[in-house]
Amino acid sequence: MPTIQAPLLADFISRLFQGAGAPEAKARLVANSLVESNLAGHDSHGVIRAHWYLRNIKDGTIKPAAEPVVVKDTPTVTTVDGQYAFGHVAAHFAMQITIKKAKLAGLAATGIFNCRHIGRVGEWVEMAAQQNLIALAFCDVSRGAPIVAPYGSVTSLLSTNPFAAAVPLGGQPPMVLDFATSVVAEGKVRVAFDAGKPIPEGWVIRADGQPTTDPKDLYEGGMLLPAAGHKGYGLAMLMEFLGSALVGQGDITGQTGHRVNGVLFIALAIEPFRPLADFLADGASLYQQVKVVPPVPGVEEVLIPGEPERQMAARRRVEGIPLAEQTWTHLLEAAAELGVAAPGEKDER
Numbered sequence: 001m002p003t004i005q006a007p008l009l010a011d012f013i014s015r016l017f018q019g020a021g022a023p024e025a026k027a028r029l030v031a032n033s034l035v036e037s038n039l040a041g042h043d044s045h046g047v048i049r050a051h052w053y054l055r056n057i058k059d060g061t062i063k064p065a066a067e068p069v070v071v072k073d074t075p076t077v078t079t080v081d082g083q084y085a086f087g088h089v090a091a092h093f094a095m096q097i098t099i100k101k102a103k104l105a106g107l108a109a110t111g112i113f114n115c116r117h118i119g120r121v122g123e124w125v126e127m128a129a130q131q132n133l134i135a136l137a138f139c140d141v142s143r144g145a146p147i148v149a150p151y152g153s154v155t156s157l158l159s160t161n162p163f164a165a166a167v168p169l170g171g172q173p174p175m176v177l178d179f180a181t182s183v184v185a186e187g188k189v190r191v192a193f194d195a196g197k198p199i200p201e202g203w204v205i206r207a208d209g210q211p212t213t214d215p216k217d218l219y220e221g222g223m224l225l226p227a228a229g230h231k232g233y234g235l236a237m238l239m240e241f242l243g244s245a246l247v248g249q250g251d252i253t254g255q256t257g258h259r260v261n262g263v264l265f266i267a268l269a270i271e272p273f274r275p276l277a278d279f280l281a282d283g284a285s286l287y288q289q290v291k292v293v294p295p296v297p298g299v300e301e302v303l304i305p306g307e308p309e310r311q312m313a314a315r316r317r318v319e320g321i322p323l324a325e326q327t328w329t330h331l332l333e334a335a336a337e338l339g340v341a342a343p344g345e346k347d348e349r
């Protein structure tokens, strides 16, 4: 399994996107986001995606040089047409607007339609929390085929529809809650499939409703289960309304030929409610209380959401990012096709 240092990997991925027609700033933004996902331990949303994005650039469903545009604008509400640019570019653009308006008006909401895959949703809410805003993200996923069974059924109808929220804390990095409303993100099944490993029972059922630990079954008519039964299912439905219907993504539960995200970002300023310092102090106090709760045997430390990712990132920044053999092979094949030098090779272009 190759292990690559983050800066080297980000540079390689950025050059691949540039080789496929992306302007440098956009290529870097997407490459950095993918590598940050690997650093956070969410390999499912890391550079494994580069190969698919390159394929989408080739088939015209990602427009690597496109700029998202604002199509509706009030002091608090914005609608962005993602223009089928990279989803990361659209999400970054939309969250920047949300942050700016929330600082001025106290709160802001931004919807994005015509938006490709925005990757690890937590990245975008964390952007706002780093500026002392509370942020929420509601994300609808449409893909080639539905993949998640509504609670109590054995029929795929929904998708992994992730939710994320970030809250600034005094003296600590923000709390970042970020999860698929299915039991896991589909990409984690894909990572197991690529690595030839079984998946835990309880993630996927086969087309006949039987449980399975073979990741292949998901791609042969099986389906992911909702997280926490009826609760994750309810949240997945909410993502359909807020991430799709409200923002005009236009295909509720719709399964477009390619993967798109409908997105709603909401940011809240704290000062209109109470002094920022008081809120941050409450956050610091809650954090300290959680930290002294005794862990159960086998658990080293009780964490808050966002901490597992930060701990993993600290480790991988030093040790490098391990990549599945197949992921690395796909990247090298793409490099050869685009005439881009792999890390350690001389660029012949």
Ligand code: NAD
Pocket: 042, 044, 045, 117, 118, 119, 120, 121, 122, 139, 141, 160, 161, 162, 163, 164, 176, 177, 178, 179, 180, 181, 182, 183, 184, 185, 186, 188, 261, 302, 303, 304, 305, 306, 307, 308, 309
């Ligand atoms: P997951 O099940 O690993 O849950 C992650 C969340 O749980 C994080 O907030 C994490 O900090 C928290 N967490 C994990 N262990 C914890 C612990 N011990 N204590 C406290 N908190 C803990 O994530 P997932 O559902 O598999 O989703 C993975 C990623 O996939 C997310 O970043 C999500 O945004 C992304 N995703 C994106 C799309 C898309 O279309 N853009 C679709 C689905 C998922």
